Amino acid sequence: MAEQSFQLYDTTLRDGTQQEGMVLTVEDKLAVARRLDGLGVGFIEGGWPGAVPKDTEFFRRARTELVLENAVLAAFGATRRPGVQAAVDPQVRALLEAETPVVTLVAKSHTGHVRNALRTTLAENLAMISSTVRHLVHAGRRVFVDAEHYFDGYQLNREYALAVVRAAAEAGAETVVLCDTNGGSLPDEVGAVVAETYAMTGVRLGIHCHNDTGCAVANTMAAVDAGAVHAQGTAHGYGERCGNADLFTVAANLVLKRGREVVPLEKLRELAAVGHAVAELTEVPGTVAAPYIGRAAFTHKAGLHASALRVDPGLYQHTTPELVGNMMRTLVSDMGGRSSIELKARELGYEVEAGSEEVARAATRVKELENAGYSFESADASFELLLREELGGEGPAPYPFEVESWSVGVSGTHVGEVRTEALVRLKVQGRTVTASGQGNGPVNALDTALHTALDPCFPVLAQLELVDYRVRVLSGETGSGAAARVLISYRAGDRRWGTVGVDGNTTAASWQALLDAVHYVLLDGPPGRAEEAPRLTAVTAG
């Protein structure tokens, strides 16, 4: 169980999207929320309904498509406008229409911002906070208030900043979150202001930090040490300018360095995997040097330390990498990965022996493929195909068809007409089948042609729907001359999975991923789950 009273609050989907270059679709946002929920985060802020159309849509779809196990969904918005009743402010109405259990309101707590950005009086700003909080609480919402520019405001006019905290709490806000909006504070200042604010108001406090002095995580820790019981942050520290406090680092620090179980220990083991999955979804990679979850976080250059590392890895590691789902790497050894492959295999229903030769073989294979540019974190179907080959010890399972050739062409004219056509020639059950397909691009056209060729023989494939695909140019990243990695996401009923292809040619990489999906569907389930064969019968039943 996570620590009951402490609130770990994720704002990746709102403040994190201020990150330069991050553009999330509603589908992406739903997928990120699911991964964060799986980590055991307490609250997920989904966006700003009413202000950002995509966010309004997110909350609408979340009602039916987002089943959260751990987290509570929060909608973000502002206090009512000056001189308007909260009940009739369209932005406040949009917050209620988002139908989330929690609403987080941003409120000004810096007199300069009240006067120059809000252009209202200090008194009216307090009234805006009170009446908006009351209105939302009356409507049955739990309300958090983000006191914007709190630390700068506190230096400028401490009494007013405290008045904002009191106004929010007296109106019914459950927690008042002190925000270092410009990110210029240092930990000692943050700790002192949090402690003083708590001493003066007795209000339940939270913390929201930015990284402009390189101290967002430390500032968050200092605030918690000083009594804050709610910490906001974003995946990978995504955010405007220098980013927000990295929620992954904060969570690991609190659990492992402070013994505060803000996420359950068994969920913390998912930290690295969730981090990588979120980075795939946002297409904004975390750094390899990221604390706890970065690929380099527990990497040692062998040399000097090698013998000591063998004696006692604890001498050169500040924590145990497995606790956060990461692993020790030494740049020459080949130790890593076996245990995670074992775990994953069991998760998929395969019976594997700890330390068996099959697992070692699969680990080696995964390592080789990752070196060549593959990534299996969101390509679970391709991973399962690989695992079956290695566990069976029989090499690749045969496709129930052979590929003779494939091609796809795209052409455009001066008036902007574009035409895409693919042609596939397969040998299915001894017969040569040729099929063509049109589409909105090469991948789509090839997918259509594949279905046209195969669905009559394998009707189960008709359920398979290509949802999304991503192309990643790998040049310079690997030594193998690989040019592109393509990740394709599929849906069938309410199950989803992904495949991966890597090739020197981008379209050939896509073709590989397309074939993996078909292969995956047409294979039987794992040996221990015979009732699930063929896969899609189980898929739709589950």
Next chain:
Amino acid sequence: MAEQSFQLYDTTLRDGTQQEGMVLTVEDKLAVARRLDGLGVGFIEGGWPGAVPKDTEFFRRARTELVLENAVLAAFGATRRPGVQAAVDPQVRALLEAETPVVTLVAKSHTGHVRNALRTTLAENLAMISSTVRHLVHAGRRVFVDAEHYFDGYQLNREYALAVVRAAAEAGAETVVLCDTNGGSLPDEVGAVVAETYAMTGVRLGIHCHNDTGCAVANTMAAVDAGAVHAQGTAHGYGERCGNADLFTVAANLVLKRGREVVPLEKLRELAAVGHAVAELTEVPGTVAAPYIGRAAFTHKAGLHASALRVDPGLYQHTTPELVGNMMRTLVSDMGGRSSIELKARELGYEVEAGSEEVARAATRVKELENAGYSFESADASFELLLREELGGEGPAPYPFEVESWSVGVSGTHVGEVRTEALVRLKVQGRTVTASGQGNGPVNALDTALHTALDPCFPVLAQLELVDYRVRVLSGETGSGAAARVLISYRAGDRRWGTVGVDGNTTAASWQALLDAVHYVLLDGPPGRAEEAPRLTAVTAG
């Protein structure tokens, strides 16, 4: 003048090179040292002579080729081996042969490491420290001692850790640097241990931190607040695992947040430039989100902020970007509005009137395009093309060529051979030009064909290099039936920019982005910057 007593100590060339993937030549190291010297850093640690042949060579060449204006050069090495006289230890001799004014010795201060890594007694380790320091001091060197694993060692055996500090100082070490070698500490612990160590020993102390809890900078600040007068770090926080304390951030924090002029204010204005130059030399880029010097460090996206920014930039910035040689930037996004477009236009050198009709028109156009799936944040070239059209009020500027048709085909065989070929037919200066291009995928092949057709007529295009591209499927996200957004990144000389294309067909979207890049290069610069036309002349000249 930099604060006299405080030592800002750079270890980019030694500890920073532990960064995975960093391989510096002696030439690179000399060039990095020159840039760091230009920043006003007090000490530059050049490497480990005797242990690393390249570093021995570095110090040899530094004697004649490295003329430092501000910094003092330091050679790094270890205390003598157990049971050997310092004078005859070859590693200690190599330190003297490096002929640097300063030698920094690493010494064990953690009993577990003394026993298990050094495999000697606690007493002999103290003797190794004393005799090595004495030997070097006797030879005329200033000696610093890095007390390795100090914070972990202090928790385990405080008396021994303190004995190491005392032994080093008594033997003549000028400063003893407390190292959080495994990087697992938090600021309050670091501050407390530094304060206690100083109280117990009275020795001049330094600090060396790693970032494994995301707190390397904060730990350094805490140590300085607790009395440390020597701070070590690396450019961009380069280093093993999660990296070292980022010396650039530490320097800016100390000067701007603590008023300690550890580098002179006028040198601090070089911070961003030095950071970029060092990243070019190491070929390991800093992050765009790096505090103070990152490209995004003073970038604003939200429309909410953009209007207030016009009134008072200080409201949304924790410091003045010009103090560290950076500047405020505005991103164009669906969260911004007219004000962010105005700011962006000015940044690009266009003269626009606040609230003018042109700006309103451009804002509407951006909004429409963003609704259709465009994203301009990393497509600055496409944005500038749009802006020119709207500011000129003349509609799209004509391409200096016409597209008659284009096509691209990819085909594969059963043995895995793949072939991609593109064909473009353009009308250039009245003539029809046909060109074909092969590539590792449709985008690459079309790019090659375009260059083949156009470069003979427009030689400036030969500088244009396609660096990366990203395809994003948009299905279901927009009402316009748009299927894909393609973002392409280009480089020419040391300038980089991006273009965007959106179309129902993924390949057509790429084609659009490819054409935008060509169009951008062939157009003149902004009206107010006539000297920059044609663009790439300026690019290479600048």
